[in-house]
Amino acid sequence: MxxxxxxxxxxxxxxxxxxxxxxxxxxxxxxxxxxxxxxxxxxxxxxxxxxxxxxxxxxxxxxxxxxxxxxxxxxxxxxxxxxxxxxxxxxxxxxxxxxxxxxxxxxxxxxxxxxxxxxxxxxxxxxxxxxxxxxxxxxAGGALTRAGARPGDLLCVGGSLGDGAGALPLVLGQREAQGAHADYLLARYWSPQPQLALGQALRGRATAALDISDGLLADCGHIAKASGVALWVDQSRLPLSPALTALHPRDFALKCALAGGDDYRLAFTLPATELAAVQGLWPEMAVIGRVDAGQGVHLLDSTGAELLPPVLGYQHFGSQGD
Structure with missing residues (x-):
């Protein structure tokens, strides 16, 4: 041919x-x-x-x-x-x-x-x-970008995190699993649904946005750098799907959500005054942290103490976490 x-x-x-x-x-x-x-x-x-x-x-x-x-x-x-x-x-x-x-x-x-x-x-x-x-x-002038997050904004995501990374052991044949939970994770990996309607709804509301492909912490780092702010992520507020937590231990599920990548959910910063409007349009969104003055991405545990994440996310060149 x-x-x-x-x-x-x-x-x-x-x-x-x-x-x-x-x-x-x-x-x-x-x-x-x-x-x-x-x-x-x-x-x-x-x-x-x-x-x-x-x-x-x-x-x-x-x-x-x-x-x-x-x-x-x-x-x-x-x-x-x-x-x-x-x-x-x-x-x-x-x-x-x-x-x-x-x-x-x-x-x-x-x-x-x-x-x-x-x-x-x-x-x-x-x-x-x-x-x-x-x-x-x-x-014109209405596109969402990574720059624009301001101290006082909320840090939000468009839905559950870690499902794509949680599916990877199944995709690679490292683990066998059957049933609805496995089917859900595999669908999230092979057929992620771009959050196009959410992105359009965020125009004029969100101050910064990107899609999560290389891991939440790594990608939030791009917003922090472009906007010249610090992002604080509350680990206890990460939305995890029932399928992810049913098939994997919680520690592994959290690692998938923080650094696994392949989520293709939107992460965005939002003034608190816009929260109710966006939640009304997209109920599955979750507030996972805040924007402050400073720089970088910071991870908090359930007590409010700062954690040092061992891996930030996927990188094609250089060691992980660089």
Whole structure:
């Protein structure tokens, strides 16, 4: 199967490549054309996922297609952007029709759920890797960023933490588990749902935001640095799912929530005056700490004493916790 036949058969003809609002021209030309409403800006983010690093070599292609787009779309949620389109650069060791069919179906299912249209990309031969670029729109000056948190703000998250990391022993075959709790954790790993509606609801309310991909403490460090403030995290207030605590000891569950990564929940800072409004729109959110003058991220135990976390989060280069 040649490159162009591969693209035509599995991607150009997919439902998610049919175009949509904001897409003036999709797959089939040298460039796609996007049409933004007046007064809006384009939000762009690119992620690369590599076999053996970001997912197991033998990952189910349907689940991989879902996950690959979800983790990229989560960046749009973090900025409060409305999804528009995405591109896919796919490097494959070989063009197996069964693998491509499963991957394209998973990709398209997530794309339609997120409101994203496939508008182009590239294919090449090599070790399996996926590079996705997502594009969204946001009112000019209205995007959420990591800068802007202020002393006195509340530190919040969009839902339970640690589920993706808690699923990893199951994904890697290090542990066997069956039943509803295992199914829940595996779904949170393979099909995380980008918090797009929450991100849009936070525009004009939150002072800073990002999505949690490398671990709560590590990612909160980005807000602290960009905003020039200190974030205090109350460990006793971390929202843990019943599935996570049922399958793992509490110490391990807390480590997953603090430093495991793969959550794809939003972490955001919020003036206390906005709390009731956001809770009304997103009841599963949780307040987990506060913003103070100072710098860095600080972890408190249930007595209010500061803890020294052994690991901050995932890093591709350098030792963990650097």
């Amino acid at each position: 040649g490159e162009f036949e591969l693209i035509r058969r599995f991607f150009a003809s997919a439902a998610c490549a049919a175009g949509g609002e904001g897409i003036a021209l999709g797959i089939g030309d040298d460039c796609a054309l996007l049409q933004l409403p007046p007064g809006e800006q384009l939000a762009i983010s690119t992620d690369t996922l590599v076999a053996g690093v970001h997912f197991p070599d033998a990952a189910d292609p349907f689940l991989l297609g879902q996950r690959a787009l979800a983790v990229s779309a989560s960046d749009l949620a973090a900025m409060g952007a409305t999804p528009v389109a995405f591109t896919l650069a796919l490097t494959l060791p070989d063009a197996r029709a069964d693998w491509l069919d499963g991957f394209a179906r998973g990709l398209c299912a997530m794309a339609r759920g997120c409101g994203l249209g496939l508008v182009g990309g590239d294919t090449t031969r090599g070790p399996l890797s996926l590079t996705l670029t997502v594009l969204g729109r946001v009112p």
